[in-house]
Amino acid sequence: MNEALKLILSKELIILDGDGTLYIGSKSLPGAREFVRFLDKSRKGFVVMTNNSSFSKEHHIKRLGRVLGRRFSEDEVFISTEAAIEYLREINVRRVYALGTPEFIQDLVRSGITHDPESPEVVVIAFDKTLTYGKLVRAVRHIMNGTPYVVVNPDVLCPTDRGYIPDAGSIWALIRTATGKEPMAVMGKPSNLFLNYMLRRLGVKPSDAVIIGDRLYTDIAMANENGIDSILVLTGETKAEDLVNSRYRPTFVVNTLIDLLK
Structure with a gap:
C-alpha cells in the first residue's frame, strides 16, 4: 500500500474537489469512479467540495450521480454558494x-x-x-x-x-x-468560512480530514492554512512545474486518482 493511500485510510473525512479532480464537464477523470467505489467499500466518509457557483446544489448532485454512477446525498456535496x-x-x-x-x-x-x-x-x-x-x-x-x-x-x-x-x-x-x-x-476555497461551515455540519475536526484537489491556490492553500494533509492530483489546472515556485505544498502529489489505488 502506498503512503498516500495509508494517509487517506487514517482519516475520518476525505474532502474531494470536483472540477479537475473527479470530472471535467460531463466526463469522469481517470480513476474517479474506481476511487469513489474504493472509499465506499472501505466505509470512508467523503464529501465533494466545489467552488463552482454557476450551478445549484441540486444540479451538482445530479451531475455527480451521472458522472460517477453513484447517488449523492445533501451532506456529501458542498458548494461555494452555501459559504456565500x-x-x-x-x-x-x-x-x-x-x-x-x-x-x-x-x-x-x-x-x-x-x-x-x-x-x-x-x-x-x-x-x-x-x-x-x-x-x-x-x-x-x-x-x-x-x-x-x-x-x-x-x-x-x-x-x-x-x-x-x-x-x-x-x-x-x-x-x-x-x-x-x-x-x-x-468565499469558497481556500476560505476558512467555507471549510468551517462544512466541518461544523459534519462534526469533523480539521486534523481528521484530508483534502484532494487539483488547484494549488484553492485546494492546497486551504489545506496548508488549516493544518490539513493534502494530495494534489495533476488532472486539472496545476501542472508539475507549477510546484517549483509555489508557496503551497501538498503532502503528496499524484498524476491521477487511479495512482492512489496502485
Whole structure:
C-alpha cells in the first residue's frame, strides 16, 4: 500500500474537489469512479467540495450521480454558494445585486436573500456564465458609489469538455481593475468560512480530514492554512512545474486518482 493511500485510510473525512479532480464537464477523470467505489467499500466518509457557483446544489448532485454512477446525498456535496449565503446571513445582509447565473440567484432567493439590482446592500461576484456588459456596468457603478462587494470563489479558470473558460476570479479581476477596490470577503476555497461551515455540519475536526484537489491556490492553500494533509492530483489546472515556485505544498502529489489505488 502506498503512503498516500495509508494517509487517506487514517482519516475520518476525505474532502474531494470536483472540477479537475473527479470530472471535467460531463466526463469522469481517470480513476474517479474506481476511487469513489474504493472509499465506499472501505466505509470512508467523503464529501465533494466545489467552488463552482454557476450551478445549484441540486444540479451538482445530479451531475455527480451521472458522472460517477453513484447517488449523492445533501451532506456529501458542498458548494461555494452555501459559504456565500452563510457569510451574508452572518453580516445580516438581505438585499444583494449578484453577477451570477439564474441558478445561483435562485439559491440566494431560496435562502431568504433578495436580488435587488437597484439598491443592494452588497454586490456579489459569482461564476456568471450569463455575464453581460450591462451587468458589469451596473456592478461597477454600485461599487464606485460605495456599495461593498464580496467574491463567491477565486478560481480564475474552470475546466470544461472544450477547454478552460473564465471563472469568478477572472470576473473579480475585471471588477477590481475597474473600481480600484478590494472585496469585503472571498468565499469558497481556500476560505476558512467555507471549510468551517462544512466541518461544523459534519462534526469533523480539521486534523481528521484530508483534502484532494487539483488547484494549488484553492485546494492546497486551504489545506496548508488549516493544518490539513493534502494530495494534489495533476488532472486539472496545476501542472508539475507549477510546484517549483509555489508557496503551497501538498503532502503528496499524484498524476491521477487511479495512482492512489496502485
